[in-house]
Amino acid sequence: MTxxxxxxxxxxxxxxxxxxxxxxxxxxxxxxxxxxxxxxPLKDGKIAFTGKLxxxxxxxxxxxxxxxxxxxxxxxxxxxxxxDLGRVRRVVxxxxxxxCTAEFTAHAQVMNGASDLAVAVxxxxxxxxxxxxxxxxxxxxxxxxxxxxxxxx
Numbered sequence: 722m723t724x725x726x727x728x729x730x731x732x733x734x735x736x737x738x739x740x741x742x743x744x745x746x747x748x749x750x751x752x753x754x755x756x757x758x759x760x761x762p763l764k765d766g767k768i769a770f771t772g773k774l775x776x777x778x779x780x781x782x783x784x785x786x787x788x789x790x791x792x793x794x795x796x797x798x799x800x801x802x803x804x805d806l807g808r809v810r811r812v813v814x815x816x817x818x819x820x821c822t823a824e825f826t827a828h829a830q831v832m833n834g835a836s837d838l839a840v841a842v843x844x845x846x847x848x849x850x851x852x853x854x855x856x857x858x859x860x861x862x863x864x865x866x867x868x869x870x871x872x873x874x
Contacts, residue, residue, distance in 0.1 A: 724806040727842050728795075735796040739763050742860070748801045753810075755801045755871045759818065760793035761863035762786040771862040775825030778864050783819060783827075787834030790867035791815075794835075795842070798871055810872040812839050812849040818866040821855045828853045835867045 728735065739760065741747055748757045762770045762785075770786035772778045778786075794815075795806070802808040817832035819825070832853040839847035859866050 722844075724809060724842060727844075731841060733792060733842075735792065735799055736764070738796045738800045739793060747797045750801055750873075753872055753874070754813065755798060755873055757794050757797045757801070757869045757871070759816070759866040759868040760790050760797065761860060761866050762789040763793055764789060768861055768863050770864040772864055773820050773822055773825075773858075774827070774831065774864060775822035780827045780830055783831035783865055784834035786863075786865040787817060787831055787867060788838050790817075790865050791835035791838045791869075794867055794869045798869070802873060808873045809843065809846070810874055811846040812843060813870040813872055814850045814852075815839065815870075816868045817851070817853040818859060819853065819855050820857070820859045820862075820864050825855060828855050831865065832867075834865075 745758055748755055769789055770782055774783045799806050815835055819828045819831050
């Protein structure tokens with residue numbers, strides 16, 4: 722099954738890729754790798770999940786935020802591939818940043834929102850290396866940010 726077919730089956734429509742809000746590019750292609758800059762949980766141009774996990778946000782809302790971040794990563798990846806997600810060979814690495822209190826320790830559970838979606842969309846090619854860290858804040862008070870590295874044809 723193609724990536725586009727899996728997205729349709731999952732009921733996911735990729736949004737228009739977000740434009741950078743500072744001095745960076747949304748992705749870089751080098752050789753057969755695409756590195757996608759960190760994406761926050763934007764939906765319809767607004768941040769859907771704000772605040773810190775362990776305070777204003779639950780782990781469950783963090784999981785949903787991570788899923789939305791990964792959807793936004795895929796939108797950037799699709800743009801990098803000239804609209805053809807069929808070029809994607811595998812997810813190499815995901816990085817997750819979780820805005821949270823010092824006491825919050827469920828970072829891995831939250832980031833599984835993105836990781837599980839990567840596997841749901843790409844099958845075995847969605848299995849990846851990963852880092853997940855807690856941070857005191859993220860841009861525009863986003864609760865989660867996800868970045869990615871992908872191998873393409």
